Amino acid sequence: MRTGLRRLLIGLPVLVLLLAIAAGLGTIMPQPFLAPSPAGGEGTRRILVLSNPIHTDIAIPVDAESLARFPFLAASGVPVDDPAARWMVFGRGGRTFYLETPTWADLKPLPLLRGLTLDRAVLHVDVLGALAEPSPTVQGFDIGPAAYARLLEEIAAGFATRDGQVVPVPDVRYGQTDRFFEATGWFTALAGCNTWTARVLRAAGLRTGFWNPLPVSLAFSLKHFN
Template sequence: MRTGMRWLLRIVVLLVVLAAGGTFIPRPLIAPVKASSEETTHRILLLSGSIHTDIAIPLDEETRAAFSFLHGSGFPLGHPNAEWLVIGWGGRAFYLETPNWAELKPLPVLRALTIDRSVLHVDLAGHITEPQPGIAAFDIDDDQLARLRNFILDSFIRNEGEIAPIPNAGYGEIDRFFEARGYFNALFGCNTWTAAALRSAGLRTGLWNPLPQSLRLSVGVYN
């Protein structure tokens, strides 16, 4: 019994150390050289909840053009009141079957704790008021925004050049789910994907950010 408790304590301590290191060791270790401050800047948002994070990018002409393929899935990219394109990545079972905590089921949780196929969730947002809890904003230049868009575009699975929408999947009338590259598990999940997306835009994150809280803290410290 005591041996089991000691091993459990060691595991807990190890996880705490890894989480702390993942938050406070920056990635990349050396801050990238900032481009000229005179370049056009674009605001992007990190939207975070208790266990999940999304990225919101401005729905300008370049973004509408880059994601124009979404029209074919019935996604209303041209909605006149839309100001933001909101994207998140996550485990297929948990994402699709758990729109809210009241609908939590054992199997999606099990899949999330082991390994699962991944999906992208795409949504629109109108005006977002700042500041508010759960939202962190960053200003990036043209090139950084282009790299972020490309990172997101590369996350879609394509069959002979065509994206793979998931039929009858969504939380509302507007949002859509799509098959995505990569596999999900609790250690390398939605928040580590978000962190990688932010790094593609030239921002710094922690070395390992499996939780929204550690990601918010690390991007706040290093940017």
């Protein structure tokens, strides 16, 4: 018993140190290693990365292409057709933590534990009006039409389907403009919300760090590699 506890007390700081080193290296090592061709020209779209201390979202413009790609949002109660809507906002997270923790005041041990270990994944979709740029919590990027199409496809691939239809999570939402949907795959802290954001951005031709588990590391790599 004492031997096991001693090993745990020694091993835990070592594990934390190794994760910190991995996160640091993952931030300064770009993925992909070679820079893609610069985006721009006719048909350029503006996309945003929104961040808070632990989570990032991707915001795409409410336009004809995004509305056509995600027709189920309006049918599911997300007001993308509101005249004031300017941005569709997508984020991925662990099901238990995401659904049960709308604010820090709602934090409970079990959802936190599931968020740090293994859980089913969900996608959260919201709409926003005009956003101010620049901002400490907003990074903007211009991408070409082909890159924009790839980004939409990568986001769409994250929605789980049943009988060919997306699956809204019933009776759970943060407010009047958002909705949760079942997502493909599993969620872990090592491959969490911010690594999903990075993967979607790479599909659009942006470079990120090799591993970005935290918003601050993703923001740093986006700033320095693009």
